[in-house]
Amino acid sequence: MPAPATTLPTAPLRWDIFCRVIDNFGDIGVCWRLARDLHTRGHQVRLWVDDPAALDWMARGGGQPGIEVRRWMDVAAGPAADTMPGDVIVEAFGCELPASFIAAMAKTASTGPAPVWLNLEYLSAEPYVERSHGLKSPQFSGPGAGLDKWFFYPGFTPKTGGLLREPGLIEHLDSLDRATWLSRAGIHWQPGESLVSLFCYPGAPIAEWLQALPPEPTLLLTAPGAATQSVEAQQLPSHIRQHALPFLPQESFDELLAVCDVNLVRGEDSFVRAQWAGRPFIWHIYSQEDGVHAGKLDAFIDRHVAGASAAVAEQLRAAMRRWNGLDASPMQWPERAGWSDLTLAWRQELLAQNDLVTQLLHFVAEKR
Numbered sequence: 001m002p003a004p005a006t007t008l009p010t011a012p013l014r015w016d017i018f019c020r021v022i023d024n025f026g027d028i029g030v031c032w033r034l035a036r037d038l039h040t041r042g043h044q045v046r047l048w049v050d051d052p053a054a055l056d057w058m059a060r061g062g063g064q065p066g067i068e069v070r071r072w073m074d075v076a077a078g079p080a081a082d083t084m085p086g087d088v089i090v091e092a093f094g095c096e097l098p099a100s101f102i103a104a105m106a107k108t109a110s111t112g113p114a115p116v117w118l119n120l121e122y123l124s125a126e127p128y129v130e131r132s133h134g135l136k137s138p139q140f141s142g143p144g145a146g147l148d149k150w151f152f153y154p155g156f157t158p159k160t161g162g163l164l165r166e167p168g169l170i171e172h173l174d175s176l177d178r179a180t181w182l183s184r185a186g187i188h189w190q191p192g193e194s195l196v197s198l199f200c201y202p203g204a205p206i207a208e209w210l211q212a213l214p215p216e217p218t219l220l221l222t223a224p225g226a227a228t229q230s231v232e233a234q235q236l237p238s239h240i241r242q243h244a245l246p247f248l249p250q251e252s253f254d255e256l257l258a259v260c261d262v263n264l265v266r267g268e269d270s271f272v273r274a275q276w277a278g279r280p281f282i283w284h285i286y287s288q289e290d291g292v293h294a295g296k297l298d299a300f301i302d303r304h305v306a307g308a309s310a311a312v313a314e315q316l317r318a319a320m321r322r323w324n325g326l327d328a329s330p331m332q333w334p335e336r337a338g339w340s341d342l343t344l345a346w347r348q349e350l351l352a353q354n355d356l357v358t359q360l361l362h363f364v365a366e367k368r
C-alpha cells in the first residue's frame with residue numbers, strides 16, 4: 001500500500017537542484033516542478049540553472065518566494081567556492097556539477113554527514129529503468145573521490161522512482177469547470193465544440209491529422225511555436241477553429257490539459273501532465289538522431305495499452321506511431337469512448353504508486 005503523498009520521512013532538508021537547459025523547456029520544466037513540490041512540503045530549495053529565461057512564463061511572476069533561483073554557467077563557472085552545499089544535491093539529467101561545488105560536498109563529508117548526491121534521470125518506460133533505479137556510483141577520483149552518487153529514475157512501475165504528482169493535484173484537476181476556466185482564460189468556446197490542445201515539435205503530420213479529426217465542431221488550442229505555426233499554415237475546414245495560446249504558467253497549462261477532450265503533448269513533462277489530466281492523449285516524443293526514441297515510444301505504448309481492448313490498443317498504437325513518423329499507415333483517430341476508458345484506467349494504475357517526491361524523500365532518508 002503506498003504511503004500517503006504528504007508523508008515526511010525526514011525533517012525539512014536543504015536541497016540544491018542543478019539544471020542545464022539543453023534544448024526546449026523540459027529540463028527546466030521538470031526541475032521547476034520538483035523545486036515547487038519540495039518547497040510545498042516544507043523543504044528549502046536552491047535551483048541552480050544556466051538559463052532561467054523560461055521561468056518568466058512557466059513560473060508565475062518568474063519565480064516563487066521561498067525558492068532561490070541562482071545562475072551557474074558551466075562546470076568551471078559554478079557557485080562560489082565558499083557556497084555551503086545542502087543536504088541533498090540533485091544533478092538533473094546527468095548535467096555535470098561544477099567542480100568547485102563537488103569539492104565543497106567532499107569537504108562537508110569530511111566533517112559531518114555527506115550530502116546525498118542524486119542523478120535524476122530522464123523518464124522512460126523501458127525495462128532498463130527498473131534495473132538501474134537506485135543504483136550507486138561510487139566516485140573514485142576527482143574532487144568528489146570518496147562520495148557516492150545515486151541514480152534515481154522516474155518511471156511508470158512500482159520498481160521505479162514514480163512520477164512528479166503534487167499532493168491534491170488530481171482532485172484539483174477533476175474539480176475544474178470547463179466553461180468557467182475557458183472564459184477566465186479569455187478563450188471563446190462554443191458549447192458543443194470538441195476541445196483539442198496541441199503542443200508538438202516541428203515536423204508533426206499536421207495536414208493529415210487535421211483531415212483525420214472526427215467531422216465535428218472542434219476548437220484547436222495551439223501552444224506557441226511549432227504547434228501554432230504549423231496549424232496557421234493550413235487551410236482549416238469550416239468546422240475547425242484555432243485559438244493560438246500564449247505560454248501559460250505551469251499550473252495553468254496543467255489545467256488546460258484537464259479541460260480539453262484530447263491533448264497532443266510532447267517531450268517529458270507535458271507528457272506526464274497529460275496522464276494526470278486523465279484525457280486521451282497522443283505523445284510526440286523528442287526524437288534523437290540515433291533513432292533510439294522509437295524503442296522508447298514503443299515501450300511506453302506497450303505498457304499504456306496493455307489493459308485496452310485489442311481494437312483500441314491497435315488504433316492508439318498506430319496513431320501514436322504515425323504522429324511520430326514511425327508508421328506509414330494513414331492517420332486515424334482511436335475510437336473516443338474506448339480511448340477515454342483506457343486513459344482513465346491508466347491514470348488509476350499510476351495513482352497506485354507513490355509520487356516521485358514522496359519516493360525521493362524515502363530514498364534520501366535511507367541514504368542519510
Ligand SMILES: Cc1cn([C@H]2C[C@H](O)[C@@H](COP(=O)(O)OP(=O)(O)O[C@H]3O[C@@H](C)[C@H](O)[C@@H](O)[C@H]3O)O2)c(=O)[nH]c1=O
Pocket residue numbers: 022023024025026027028029030057058122199223224246247248249250251253266267268269270271286
Ligand atoms: C506550452 C507550455 C509548456 N509548459 C511547460 C510544460 C513543461 O514543463 C515544459 C515543456 O516540457 P516538455 O513537455 O518536457 O517538452 P519539451 O520538448 O519542451 O522538452 C523536452 O526537452 C528535451 C531536451 C528533453 O530531452 C525532452 O525529454 C523534453 O523534456 O513547458 C508550460 O508551463 N506552459 C505552456 O504554455
